[in-house]
Amino acid sequence: MKPAYRAFLQQLETFIPESRLITDPLRTLAYGTDASFYRLIPQIVVRVESEQEVIELIARAGAERIPLTFRAAGTSLSGQAITDSVLVQLGDGWNGHRLEDGARRIRLRPGVIGAQANRILAPFNRKIGPDPASINAARIGGIAANNASGMCCGTAQNSYRTLASMRLILADGTLVDTADPVSVAALRQSHGSLLAELDRLARETRSNEALRARIEHKYRLKNTTGYALNALVDFEDPVEILQHLMIGSEGTLGFMAEIGYHTVEEHPHKASALIAFDRLQTCCEAVALLKATPVSAVELIDRAGLRSVEDKPGLPDFIRALPNDAAALLVETRAATPEQLETQVAAISSAIAHLPTSQPLSFTTDPVEYGRYWAIRKGLFPAVGAVRKTGTTVIIEDVAFPVERLAEAVTELHALFRKWHYPEALIFGHALEGNLHFVFTQAFDTADALQRYEGLMEDVAQLVVGRFDGSLKAEHGTGRNMAPFVELEWGQDAYRLMWQLKELLDPGNILNPGVLLNRDPRVHLDNLKPLPAADPLVDKCIECGFCEPSCPSRDLTLTPRQRIVIWREIARLEASGEDPERLAAMRQEYRYQGTDTCAGCGLCSTTCPVGINTGDLTRSIRSRDNGNHARLAQWLADHYGGVTRTSRTLFRLADATHGVLGRERMQRLTGGLRRLSGNRLQQWTPAMPTAAARIPLATKGADTHRPKVVYLPSCASRTMGPPRGAIDSRSLAEVTEQLLRKAGYEVIYPQGLDAQCCGMPFQSKGMFDAADNKARETERLLLEATGNGALPVYSDTSPCSLQLKEQLDPRIRLYDSVDFIDAFLLERLQFEPLDEPVALHVTCSATRLDQTGKLKRIADFCSRQVVVPEQIGCCGFAGDKGFSTPELNASALRTLKDTVQHCGEGVSTSRTCEIGLTHHSGIDYHSIVYLLDRCSRAMNVQP
Template sequence: MLQGAYREFHQRILEVLPARRVFSDPLSTLAYGTDASCYRLTPKIVIKTENEDEVRAILREAASLQLPVTFRAAGTSLSGQAVSDSILVVASHGWKGLQVLDNGAAIRLQPGVIGAEANAALLPYGRKIGPDPATINSAMIGGIVNNNSSGMCCGTAENSYQTLKSLRLLLADGTLLDTGDAASVAAFRVSHAGLLAQLAALRQRVLADAELAARIRRKYKMKNTTGYSLNALLDFADPVEMLTHLLVGSEGTLAFVSEVTYHSVVEHPHKASALVFYDSIKAACDAIAILAQHKDVVSSAELLDRASLKSVENKAGVPDFIKTLGPDAAAILMETRAASPDAIAANVAAISGFIQHIATETGIRFTSDVAEYTQYWNIRKGMFPSVGAMRAAETTVIIEDVAFPIEHLAEGTLKLQALFKQFGYHEAIIFGHALEGNLHFVFTPNFSGAEEIARYEAFIDAVCQLVAVEYEGALKAEHGTGRNMAPFVEMEWGPTAYRLMQEIKALFDPQGILNPDVIITRDKQLHVRDLKPIPAANPLIDKCIECGFCEVMCPSRAITLTPRQRIVANREMALLEKQGDSERLAEIQAAYQYAGDETCTTCGLCETACPVGINTGSLTSLIREAQLTDIGWATANTLADNFAAATSGARLGLKALDTLHAVAGDTATGAIMRGLRKVVGRKIPRWTPYFPRAAGKLQLAAGQAGSARKVVYLPSCLTRTFVPSAKAPDARPLNEVVASVLNKAGYQLLYPDNLANLCCGTPFKSKGASEAAQKKINEVEAALLAASDNGRWPVLIDNGVCTAALLDGVQDPRLRIVDVTTFVQEEAAQYLQFSPQDETVALHVVCSMRKKGQSATLNALARRCASTVIEPAGITCCGFAGDKGFSHPELNESALTGLKQQVAGCGGGFSTSATCEIGLSSHSGIPYQHLMVLVDRATQPRR
């Protein structure tokens, strides 16, 4: 229950924003109290914003009540800068504006755009944004610019500070400034002349202090995100430019950035990489010191210490040689990029020449083979998650981020390793962007007791003394100051520079309400307060490091909870149960039923982005199984035993609906069904004009009878139950379409016996009825063995979800299960003549096929059949999830946000799941059908 000023603020803000985007309940505030750092603060109020007017209203009301405000985008922040115990303003899903400018030379982005989405938009122009953080597939532009994120290749030359063209921002007083708009800038020079004059005065003070000016210049020759970007006071004479660049890396403490325009940089099409091993850190760092002088040809050089190499040495694809390295060994993973193969060859020769005099363990060998160098970089990317996956229960994964002057990199690295041993962090590893002297170190402290927290505190103090005092390096090179280094900003910069930063904060935020304690704090113990608990909850999720990489893949991410947030909630419930806090536990459990369970599609796409391979959908399935009552188990088993009767009943229901629709038409049918849903609830399916019609008697075409080429065809239960809606361009049952294509390719079609009773088990498994699901798998496995002559013939499935379920569930190695689309692309295509249709089509790869790595195969097949194929960006699982689109249509609608705009120029859409196609058609403005419809249209028998 909100109290005092927060209650007043809540009441006021509900007059401006819809209640569905303002949260104060225990589950929502808990879920948004976590970022990728080791801290947890639970906000009083969470607000999902969508435009500048809403943010301005929030700032106005918060200022009037003296309430702190923190801004958040993706929440992949590693230093605690995206959490709050006050008002948390989320600027993500409502902030997706993206516009490529000047033929790719620039790009305008809102804070909710994911970095990889920006790069995808620039790729056709041979360009990309400068910042390249390792989190680019998850991190959003709001965080990238506010943390001045860099990465493996951009260094200090292509980060946000250097590639910034303009910003659009809201100051704490609600003033809007667009530095790319001359009229806005002119008005601001008048309205905020005092602020600009004070910035100019700060510049003069710095220029007058030769020692301070030299210190600033020296520290920004290396990567540095500790404190504010004081280099803005030296690099620019115009106070507006100073202001603009001070906001880069300001972590939401000075203003809200609503839009950023970047100058893009070249994305070279040719690359070569080498993984070079040395017998010591000293030797590797000597090589790096030379490479750092030749950044014109060396794009990146990653230092890997022996512990980091050991963390991945047992992973698939990692050379066995690594296991034989000595205890002091190290490696450099380097890359060069260029516009042509000849230029790459010249770069490789030059780089090899620069460092050939330094002895290596295996020589210097570059490769331009994509598969090989991708394997090298996967080794590097796998180090952080490897430590996370191997850590002890209830420990936290911390990745710290420092920079040494390049000339001190070797000795600094050795002293860091000595600190690990001194403080007992024997699992710690070191890797990093060594060309910039930037090292990451990963370790796993346990914050469950005062003694462990004290050990952590002493270790961090020692690291800060080593980096900031002994070597005058940067305590934060690219992860942002946040809460964990805020107490040490003055130690790194000295009192004079720190006072400048305090003055800058006061100029922009005189009330001190914007993300207080981040960057500037008086609390010297801030870094050891509000440490996040990591209680054991379930072996499926205990390895989660709460990084948030999974969130971009989740269909419920914009409507309820993400996989990370589901894990946070389950950890909290486990902790509350252990503590005996039944009241709060009951509150969270009640809210979790809808937000965590009902709106989880169990698609498992989160696993594909998770660095430690967690499938949160599996957790949901376990929860559903645990909640299944005796009646639920009995019902599931009865349906499994009488599956043919169940599908027959479904067809009868569809026939009744077909009759109603034929008489009443679209509008009246929709109204009747909506009325029934209001009375009966979610058991009445949501109806749209793309609702399927009842299937008739299944016609099992034999294809080319007597052909030596034979396949077993298992039409899915959906194919057997319904046919496309009347709005579909091709109204044929899917099995007839499949038979037509295979007939043209000269295949004889065989069918399993007892077909009407066969099922892949997915409808049961998704509801937690694992016993019934396994029963159906066993039945279908036996039937397919018999039909395929004990595996002699391949088995084709016409629904991607069913294909994946059988690939996972069927155990007999003799059976070869293949999706029909994959089979056509990889085998049957040789017997077909393709005539690509002159049209633009949309392709949606269903989640199960994505997980099976079939995206490229389906795309290749579609491109054989149509002149242009579009795969809409940001659309992962469609959220229909078998029947969720009928019962929880809001999930399907949310998951497909932005689809309609992306496919506006398409003549039709194609996928591989009948239920997914219903939702895709309803929310895209174009009809979606099975990809085999397009294949049938574009093929003839090969003569």
């Protein structure tokens, strides 16, 4: 670390805990990486939790001339969220929100994820205006800082247009809340000269007819290149000008501590159509006609884009036969009522009825069908990423043209792709705004590759600006990527004005310097990110960060994206041999940061654009690290019946000791023993299970008049009973059998059940042979018990169900408990729902099994108030990690208690998850089967 930063770090230690000051090489590299194709490694990463910390940080940085870069989610694409100085991350303190005026306004802290804001607003049929493709990962701070828009947002509903208020920290540490008249008055008093200068610049801009006309012309299109100069034209009050300048400023003018939005209506009724045209020209003519109709979104996809996804499930067969000059529009319209929707569909269809289409125009209102269309549209970017050559990156550029010249612009872009040899490049975009994205793959490892990229970008800039007077950045933000081209797009006067604004609001140039404005004409060619081959399991990763919100270790150690970043660096160091000491240190540190604290839950694969399950990489690494334990793993697999019996004995002894010592003394004793062992002993908590009652292996008496089901209790439910003091002391197997019989089923247990295991305990540790052997044994037991698949199988634990569904003979009809209950039991039982609220936890395996809707429906039968805690995904217990690495479980569930403390109980579908949920929530979590059994009674059902 450079001496200046070492001294600055000492200052930070006076007001920020050491745990939130990161300087080690592994994490600074990991945390410093964003979704762009640039890389800078920060000297220090700081996690801030409050406005006061930010104020102090900015003041200290200003005094020491230390640059700061604020990071939200790191999903930005243009290099605006990286630094080689101090990177500032947002902690939990930035996740708050406040609804106002019946949800017509919402005040959001910058750490709130965009999709989370929309879930908060959904009960009011409202949403925020911006809708970027990254909304499930992008945070409000980044959405506003980049003025991100999206497919339905256009220019009318972006952050600039829907801004209501802002809490803002200036470069000198001053905090102002523009919604608070007292705060605004104080700002006018303390910063009168600054506001007067803003007022002067605005008046000069408005009186300069050429400059004013230039600004008004530029914002006819989507435009995020440079600063929001339209603020100087649209507003006269310098406070309004100030807060609107912050939108799209990429953290270079101040820190947005809260953004207040005017929300927009979210119409419940939707219809979509995928309309193909044999000629691009006709397609673009349709765009111009549709602009005057009640459409919500019109997305253009060129022939290369269609070709990249034409084999995807759900896309019409005729797409494959389209000619080379074809293009398509994905059109959506939304309405408050079905009747209004029907009228709108008719108007849209009529507007383009005279144009020849490749197939008859047809709208669908089926959510599954139109959801598939939009999923395909969103998959265009990753479609290129999935087929890219290892070692190359995927670049997505973002330009805007006048709509009336769209066909001409697309044609000329294709000509540039041919000129610079980018045959895989494809174009899609928000056609109503003339906003096109083009995607291509790029290597940066040779001078020729770099020259080719430089040539393409120079030609694109000349095409967009010189030929069409369009926008070089329509919605992705300027960043480092387009900073050298801002003057080309805007002209000298506007560019000079932007520098004046930067120097006025950040005179020390400490806020994200070099981003958005940069006098280095080649900055876009510097600090390019390497993507070396690391492992075929993750080589397709494009480091977008979409995986991060779903990862339980995201606030403890590393996220899936960051694990891949470090594993790539390890692979690079191994291949180059350049720094053996650094390699050894990184490998050692990665063991905890990357491997030990990875839950391996696979939720990352559900949000990854190219379907990467980083847990597979973790299991692969564990397999290599645990290679010497293969014989032990196989011995345990061969003697699994003894293992389960021993486990029950240990739980029985632990519970007896708990009963003698009491909770507090038991915690002190076991905690001390764990510390003495160097954390090798498992952690005990009051939520530790008692021993489950042994399941009788004999099949109950046959009743030929009742439907039969084979019940497969997991090893967890066979060994772990409820904790001491639970609402119901029966084992899960006892309750499940009673519920099934209540619903009219005859329950059959497989023979040899004591030794059965799905293989997951071995699989998760990378002991693949032992895992496969146990899965095959279970398969044989189930084939025998079901008569080669004649009977259904009920599996009571969702992680085991997921594991087995991926392994078993297809003749075996295995149902997870949720699927079986939803499909067969609800209609065979009568329910008396509870009045008190019940917390519902959807496990990672249930999410991957697509059971969220079913679980909520089942819970609704049992309680009139079902609470699904926000931002709680995978609990991080991960089989046994809640015992061996309890900090992972604690971090994943750190916000749980506050959100469920008003609930009487919690339900889930995994016995091990329920241990951690109970411990960290303070309420009793158990299988949803307990709740079903308690709230239901048998009805007369004909067999």
